[in-house]
Each structure stands twice: as C-alpha cells, then as structure tokens.
Amino acid sequence: xxxxxxxxxxxxxxxxxxxxxxxxxxxxxxxxxxxxxxxxxxxxxxxxxxxxxxxxxxxxxxxxxxxxxxxxxxxxxxxxxxxxxxxxxxxxxxxxxxxxxxxxxxxxxxxxxxxxxxxxxxxxxxxxxxxxxxxxxxxxxxxxxxxxxxxxxxxxxxxxxxxxxxxxxxxxxxxxxxxxxxxxxxxxxxxxxxxxxxxxxxxxxxxxxxxxxxxxxxxxxxxxxxxxxxxxxxxxxxxxxxxxxxxxxxxxxxxxxxxxxxxxxxxxxxxxxxxxxxxxxxxxxxxxx
Amino acid sequence: xxxxxxxxxxxxxxxxxxxxxxxxxxxxxxxxxxxxxxxxxxxxxxxxxxxxxxxxxxxxxxxxxxxxxxxxxxxxxxxxxxxxxxxxxxxxxxxxxxxxxxxxxxxxxxxxxxxxxxxxxxxxxxxxxxxxxxxxxxxxxxxxxxxxxxxxxxxxxxxxxxxxxxxxxxxxxxxxxxxxxxxxxxxxxxxxxxxxxxxxxxxxxxxxxxxxxxxxxxxxxxxxxxxxxxxxxxxxxxxxxxxxxxxxxxxxxxxxxxxxxxxxxxxxxxxxxxxxxxxxxxxxxxxxxxxxxxxxxxxxxxxxxxxxxxxxxxxxxxxxxxxxxxxxxxxxxxxxxxxxxxxxxxxxxxxxxxxxxxxxxxxxxxxxxxxxxxxxxxxxxxxxxxxxxxxxxxxxxxxxxxxxxxxxxxxxxxxxxxxxxxxxxxxxxxxxxxxxxxxxxxxxxxxxxxxxxxxxxxxxxxxxxxxxxxxxxxxxxxxxxxxxxxxxxxxxxxxxxxxxxxxxxxxxxxxxxxxxxxxxxxxxxxxxxxxxxxx
Numbered sequence: 132x133x134x135x136x137x138x139x140x141x142x143x144x145x146x147x148x149x150x151x152x153x154x155x156x157x158x159x160x161x162x163x164x165x166x167x168x169x170x171x172x173x174x175x176x177x178x179x180x181x182x183x184x185x186x187x188x189x190x191x192x193x194x195x196x197x198x199x200x201x202x203x204x205x206x207x208x209x210x211x212x213x214x215x216x217x218x219x220x221x222x223x224x225x226x227x228x229x230x231x232x233x234x235x236x237x238x239x240x241x242x243x244x245x246x247x248x249x250x251x252x253x254x255x256x257x258x259x260x261x262x263x264x265x266x267x268x269x270x271x272x273x274x275x276x277x278x279x280x281x282x283x284x285x286x287x288x289x290x291x292x293x294x295x296x297x298x299x300x301x302x303x304x305x306x307x308x309x310x311x312x313x314x315x316x317x318x319x320x321x322x323x324x325x326x327x328x329x330x331x332x333x334x335x336x337x338x339x340x341x342x343x344x345x346x347x348x349x350x351x352x353x354x355x356x357x358x359x360x361x362x363x364x365x366x367x368x369x370x371x372x373x374x375x376x377x378x379x380x381x382x383x384x385x386x387x388x389x390x391x392x393x394x395x396x397x398x399x400x401x402x403x404x405x406x407x408x409x410x411x412x413x414x415x416x417x418x419x420x
Numbered sequence: 421x422x423x424x425x426x427x428x429x430x431x432x433x434x435x436x437x438x439x440x441x442x443x444x445x446x447x448x449x450x451x452x453x454x455x456x457x458x459x460x461x462x463x464x465x466x467x468x469x470x471x472x473x474x475x476x477x478x479x480x481x482x483x484x485x486x487x488x489x490x491x492x493x494x495x496x497x498x499x500x501x502x503x504x505x506x507x508x509x510x511x512x513x514x515x516x517x518x519x520x521x522x523x524x525x526x527x528x529x530x531x532x533x534x535x536x537x538x539x540x541x542x543x544x545x546x547x548x549x550x551x552x553x554x555x556x557x558x559x560x561x562x563x564x565x566x567x568x569x570x571x572x573x574x575x576x577x578x579x580x581x582x583x584x585x586x587x588x589x590x591x592x593x594x595x596x597x598x599x600x601x602x603x604x605x606x607x608x609x610x611x612x613x614x615x616x617x618x619x620x621x622x623x624x625x626x627x628x629x630x631x632x633x634x635x636x637x638x639x640x641x642x643x644x645x646x647x648x649x650x651x652x653x654x655x656x657x658x659x660x661x662x663x664x665x666x667x668x669x670x671x672x673x674x675x676x677x678x679x680x681x682x683x684x685x686x687x688x689x690x691x692x693x694x695x696x697x698x699x700x701x702x703x704x705x706x707x708x709x710x711x712x713x714x715x716x717x718x719x720x721x722x723x724x725x726x727x728x729x730x731x732x733x734x735x736x737x738x739x740x741x742x743x744x745x746x747x748x749x750x751x752x753x754x755x756x757x758x759x760x761x762x763x764x765x766x767x768x769x770x771x772x773x774x775x776x777x778x779x780x781x782x783x784x785x786x787x788x789x790x791x792x793x794x795x796x797x798x799x800x801x802x803x804x805x806x807x808x809x810x811x812x813x814x815x816x817x818x819x820x821x822x823x824x825x826x827x828x829x830x831x832x833x834x835x836x837x838x839x840x841x842x843x844x845x846x847x848x849x850x851x852x853x854x855x856x857x858x859x860x861x862x863x864x865x866x867x868x869x870x871x872x873x874x875x876x877x878x879x880x881x882x883x884x885x886x887x888x889x890x891x892x893x894x895x896x897x898x899x900x901x902x903x904x905x906x907x908x909x910x911x912x913x914x915x916x917x918x919x920x921x922x923x924x925x926x927x928x929x930x931x932x933x934x935x936x937x938x939x940x941x942x943x944x945x946x947x948x949x950x951x952x953x954x955x
C-alpha cells in the first residue's frame with residue numbers, strides 16, 4: 132500500500148522546483164526597486180484615468196507597451212540577455228503612457244522605440260546617458276511635430292503632492308538618489324521663488340501652485356532621479372541636477388517654454404558623459420535592494 | 421482736469437511679452453439666484469507663431485461715463501495695433517460654439533413610417549452690456565509714470581503708460597480720477613517688474629455721441645510676443661468673488677489647452693429627458709456648475725474645439741450658428757488666412773477652441789498660460805433628447821416599446837441627476853407620461869409597474885462615471901440636422917462624421933512619423949551592428 136505514493140515523488144519534486152524558481156523570480160522582482168516604480172506609476176495612471184478622467188485610448192497603451200517590450204526583448208537578446216531588464220521597459224512604457232500625447236500610431240511607436248533603443252545604441256563605456264522616456268518624448272516632439280505633453284493634465288492639488296511625493300520618496304530611498312531630487316527642486320523652485328515672489332512680488336500661493344503640479348513632481352521623483360543615466364559621482368550628480376533646475380528656470384521664465392524641466396534634462400543629459408569622465412565613480416547597477 | 425472720481429475697471433491683460441487677456445476687477449460677485457453666465461466676459465485670442473491679436477468684450481453694466489480699464493500689454497502699442505471691432509463678432513462666435521441640444525423622435529412602433537427630425541437650440545449666452553463715460557486724462561505725471569503714447573480709437577481714448585514702481589502708478593491713476601480698488605498696487609507690481617506697459621482706456625464721449633450709439637464696442641490689440649497667456653490676476657485685485665470668462669482661441673494647428681491649470685472637457689453627448697428642452701439654458705448652467713464642483717474649482721473647461729480651416733468640410737455638427745467665414749476670422753485677428761474664390765472661401769488652416777473658466781483669487785494664483793497642441797480632434801458640448809412616439813400605442817409591438825421607453829427615461833433621469841445635481845424625485849411623472857398611453861386607463865395595453873419618487877431616488881444616486889453614454893453610433897448616424905439657431909443657415913447643417921475632417925492632417929503627420937520611425941530603426945540597427953563588431 133505504501134508504494135502508491137512512489138510514482139508521485141518525482142512529480143512533486145518537479146512541481147516544487149518549478150514553484151521554487153517561480154518564487155525566486157517573483158522574489159527577485161519584488162526586491163528590485165524598479166518593481167516599486169512600476170507599481171507607483173501604475174497607480175498614477177489609474178488615478179489619471181479614474182479620477183481625472185483623461186481621454187483613454189486603449190490601443191495607444193497597448194501600442195506603447197507592446198513596442199517597448201518588443202524593442203527591449205530584441206535588443207536584450209542581441210546583447211546582454213539579462214531579461215530582468217524588461218522591468219525597465221515596463222517603467223518606460225508606463226511613463227510614456229503618463230506623459231506623451233499623440234494622435235497617431237506612428238508617433239507613439241516612434242517614441243516607444245526611441246526610448247528603448249537609446250539605451251542600447253547610445254551607450255558609452257557601458258552607460259547610457261539619456262533618460263529613456265525623456266529621450267523618446269523629446270525626440271518624438273522634435274522629429275514629427277505631432278506629439279505634445281500636457282503639463283496641466285494633473286491639475287494642482289495637495290493630495291497629488293502627497294501621493295506622488297511620498298511614493299516617489301520610497302523609490303528614492305531605495306535607489307539612493309534623494310540628493311538629485313533635492314538639488315533639482317532646490318535650484319528650480321529657489322530661482323522661481325526669487326524671481327516671481329521676491330523680485331516681481333507675486334503672492335506666495337503662486338509658488339504653491341507651481342509646487343503642486345503633478346508633472347513637476349513626476350519629473351522630480353521618477354525621471355531626473357533615474358540612477359542609471361545620471362552622473363555616477365554624488366557631487367557631480369548634485370551639480371548636474373542643479374544645472375538642470377537652473378536651465379529649466381531660464382527656459383520657463385525667459386523663453387516661455389512649456390514643460391521646461393523635460394527639455395532642460397534632454398539638453399543637459401550628454402554632460403553626464405563629461406562629468407563621469409571628470410569624476411570617477413562606479414556605475415549604478417539595478418540589483419536586489 | 422477731471423476731478424471727479426471715476427469708477428475704475430481693471431482689465432487684466434497681457435502678461436509679459438505675451439498676449440493679454442482681460443478680466444474685470446471685482447465688480448461681479450456670483451449670486452446664487454443669478455444666472456452665472458449673465459456676467460460672462462469674453463475674449464478672442466488669435467495666435468500664429470509669435471503674433472497675437474486679442475479682442476476684449478466688456479460686460480460693463482453701469483453708466484458708460486464710468487467705464488475705464490487698464491490692461492497690461494507686453495510693449496508700447498502703435499496706433500495701428502489698436503482698433504475697435506463690432507460686437508456682432510462675439511455674438512457670431514458665441515452662437516457658433518455654444519453648447520447645443522439635439523432632438524430625435526422615436527418611431528411609433530404601431531406605424532410603419534418614420535418621423536424623424538432634429539433640431540437644436542443653443543444656450544443663451546451673456547447679453548451685451550456696456551457703457552461709458554467721459555474721463556479726461558490728467559497730464560500731471562508722477563515722476564515714475566511715463567505716457568508712452570496717446571491715441572483716440574473709435575469711441576475710446578487710449579494711453580500707453582510705463583511705470584517704474586506700482587506706488588507711482590497707483591498715485592498717477594488716483595490723481596487722474598481713477599478710483600482704484602484697494603489692493604491694486606500689489607497686483608500692479610508684478611506686471612511692472614515684468615516690464616509690461618499699461619494700456620489705459622476711457623470713453624471719449626464726443627466720439628461716442630458722433631457714432632450715435634451708446635454701446636461700447638470691443639477693443640482689439642495686436643503684438644508680437646513669445647508668451648501665450650492671458651493675465652487674469654489684475655482683475656482679481658479687490659474681489660474674492662468668482663468671475664466668469666469665455667475665451668475663444670484661433671490657431672493654425674490644433675486645439676489650445678492651459679499649461680498651468682487642468683483643461684477638462686465639459687460632459688457631452690449625454691441623453692437627457694425631453695422636458696429639458698423647455699429650459700436648456702438653465703440646464704447647461706447647472707451642468708457647468710456641477711462640473712466645477714465635481715472637478716474642483718481650479719480647472720478650465722473645454723466647451724468646443726473644431727477645425728474651421730478652408731478645407732474642412734464640416735464646420736460644426738449640428739450647427740448652432742453660422743460657422744465663422746473668412747471675414748469673421750480675419751476680423752478676429754486670424755491674419756494668416758487669406759480669402760480665395762473657391763467654395764470654401766479661404767486658404768490656410770484654422771482651429772477654433774472655446775474655453776470657459778470661472779476663476780477667483782483663491783483658486784487661480786497664476787495667470788492663464790496656454791499652449792497650442794497638434795490635436796485636431798473635434799469636440800462639442802452636445803446634449804440629446806429623444807421624443808417618445810406619438811399617436812395611439814395599442815398594438816402588440818407597443819408593449820416592448822413602452823417597457824424600453826420607461827427604462828430609457830429612467831436612465832435619462834439618472835443622467836440628469838449626475839449632470840446637474842438636481843433632485844429628480846420631482847420628475848417621476850416623466851416616466852409614466854406618454855402621449856397616446858396613459859397608465860391606469862382601462863385601455864392601458866401594458867400593466868407596467870408605477871415608479872414612485874422613492875424608487876427613482878434609489879436608482880438615481882448621482883454616479884457620473886457609471887452612467888453610460890446612451891446614444892449609440894447608429895442613432896447618431898440616422899440623425900438629420902436642421903438648425904433652429906438664430907443663423908437659420910440650414911445648408912450648413914449636414915451630418916458628417918468628424919473624422920473625415922481630420923484625415924488630411926493626420927495623413928500628413930502619419931507619413932512623416934512612419935518615415936522617422938523607419939529611419940530610427942535603421943540607424944539603431946546600424947549602430948548596434950557597429951558596436952558589436954567593435955567589441
């Protein structure tokens with residue numbers, strides 16, 4: 132009678148092994164800081180759709196996510212074969228869904244493709260120096276003229292400040308990039324305050340209104356703090372983030388550029404290479420935190 | 421020198437180097453019993469590249485002699501940059517772009533012929549009101565204020581002032597008979613520090629008398645500036661009340677949205693009860709107020725967006741007023757368009773956006789900043805009523821029809837509740853009232869359960885997100901659209917799908933984007949290949 136269970140032993144073992152490896156993958160994903168980014172970006176997207184009533188075209192989301200994943204798969208297969216990097220593709224595609232506006236499939240596919248391809252093609256000394264989403268959005272706007280961003284789409288309210296800020300902080304703590312966010316915000320908001328509040332005499336709520344912009348917060352906590360594409364040395368990074376803040380201020384206040392932080396980051400990203408050369412420091416690698 | 425104090429309007433206007441806008445400073449406080457839109461201020465902004473033309477229509481209601489306004493402008497305007505336009509331009513644009521009601525008629529299931537028609541009304545918009553009064557400008561400048569230019573344009577005397585500090589400007593205005601609201605100094609300061617000039621307007625009584633009219637015409641200014649914005653802060657100098665403004669924007673490429681506030685679409689394409697036809701104006705006011713409440717007080721609402729280019733086949737659908745023709749658009753400042761002899765009358769692209777904002781000091785700490793997007797998707801605030809079938813309803817088919825009708829009307833009432841926040845319990849009779857069928861009569865063919873007010877209330881909790889759009893595509897396509905607006909231009913009212921309109925533009929963009937995409941893929945592949953060879 133006891134022999135009945137014998138044939139089931141190998142089966143059990145196989146099941147356990149399969150379960151074990153699945154569990155391993157799941158554990159690795161959950162312990163990766165990118166997992167939190169994906170989770171939080173998804174929350175923002177749901178908030179935008181359900182609460183703010185954004186226009187939703189499901190096909191645009193599918194196209195964005197599909198193009199990002201396919202491009203990532205292709206390049207990963209051709210290079211490192213580290214398939215956990217698909218997590219990065221998920222972040223890029225979610226960020227694109229959150230920020231990029233376009234009416235046509237070609238423009239959306241272009242932005243998604245450029246976001247991912249940039250990481251593999253524009254790579255020097257093992258490091259890519261543009262934030263993928265930022266690169267995809269800016270180039271899609273510049274090259275086609277048929278894409279845009281809507282800095283006003285989030286509205287301005289304290290709840291958003293709390294939501295994006297606190298969730299963003301969790302990610303920053305995990306990837307240890309609080310310095311970048313602080314340096315950028317300090318410079319950008321500091322200069323804006325000086326010009327608008329101290330010099331021009333606007334009331335203080337002018338500044339609060341600016342601070343509560345969802346687009347600015349998203350940029351601060353989820354874009355400029357990208358640990359991979361920013362300068363590796365802490366001081367270089369702080370200086371560079373401050374420069375992005377200063378340029379964003381100038382573009383906004385003197386050239387009336389909308390969404391100026393995005394453009395400032397785009398134009399200053401190549402300087403990451405120079406800074407990395409001047410200030411030696413080991414490159415960031417995504418790993419279990 | 422005029423010594424009497426004049427009542428003073430501050431028209432907020434252009435912010436630095438940008439297009440100006442205006443708004444009145446604190447003379448209107450919304451009252452619960454007043455129709456919100458009765459005091460709407462209207463502005464037209466036409467902008468292409470860096471060139472802006474802004475037309476401002478005042479809703480001034482007092483004595484014309486009391487009229488004065490101050491608008492910050494980005495630079496000293498020349499005489500040719502300023503003109504007056506006829507008020508009818510605003511009436512046209514308003515009539516064309518206002519929210520609309522569309523009617524459908526059910527077919528009597530007991531008849532074979534179809535009774536099908538549609539008409540529409542538009543929301544009555546703000547009536548024109550304005551007035552004027554003579555105000556002489558004093559010449560005794562205070563040192564820090566300089567008169568840069570002085571013109572008489574139509575019935576207006578205009579000064580362009582520059583100031584070094586707000587205290588000086590305030591004193592100058594006071595000394596010259598302007599009664600400045602308290603707090604004006606603080607709101608003037610940021611504009612002075614931004615190097616803006618002040619466009620100061622009063623009424624020239626002689627000129628006004630010559631014109632034989634007591635109505636003030638809208639003023640239009642043009643200038644080049646990199647900034648695309650509308651200063652509203654000046655208008656809030658002495659008021660904590662709400663002010664209402666409609667902005668019509670004409671641009672070449674696509675829809676305009678605000679950059680520093682959320683632009684929200686007003687609910688549209690909703691199926692509402694038949695009786696709304698009686699008070700559509702009030703209904704829309706409630707819709708707007710409810711939307712403001714639901715979305716928050718710091719948003720801008722999109723009420724209309726349409727491609728009005730020469731090559732756009734359908735300029736509205738349905739039309740509530742004659743679509744603007746080339747002369748209207750040029751009058752409004754769309755100087756990039758040119759007339760031609762073709763059927764469409766114009767060469768060049770133009771897109772019309774209508775934004776509606778109710779602002780106050782608390783919720784709008786910054787001036788409105790706009791951006792033009794490549795988005796050429798059309799949008800309109802449209803509400804649909806479907807009339808029940810008329811005639812006797814005693815055949816077998818009527819059973820199903822009446823059951824469906826009751827269900828539909830329940831949904832319509834729910835829609836009404838969610839759109840307007842009204843207590844719909846009082847409308848319960850609507851569910852059971854159909855001409856040709858009276859419940860309770862002996863001849864009643866269908867013993868449908870009565871719906872009581874309590875029951876409706878239970879099923880009609882306002883949950884906007886849950887209520888589906890009840891009009892279907894097929895219904896929409898069946899529609900024929902005559903017009904009952906003041907235009908009477910029925911020829912314009914053809915029902916054509918919006919998308920035909922967008923095709924040329926989208927095609928152009930598409931070919932471009934696919935080309936760039938292909939090139940990017942090629943370049944990436946090449947670079948990757950080079951990299952792999954090197955390593």
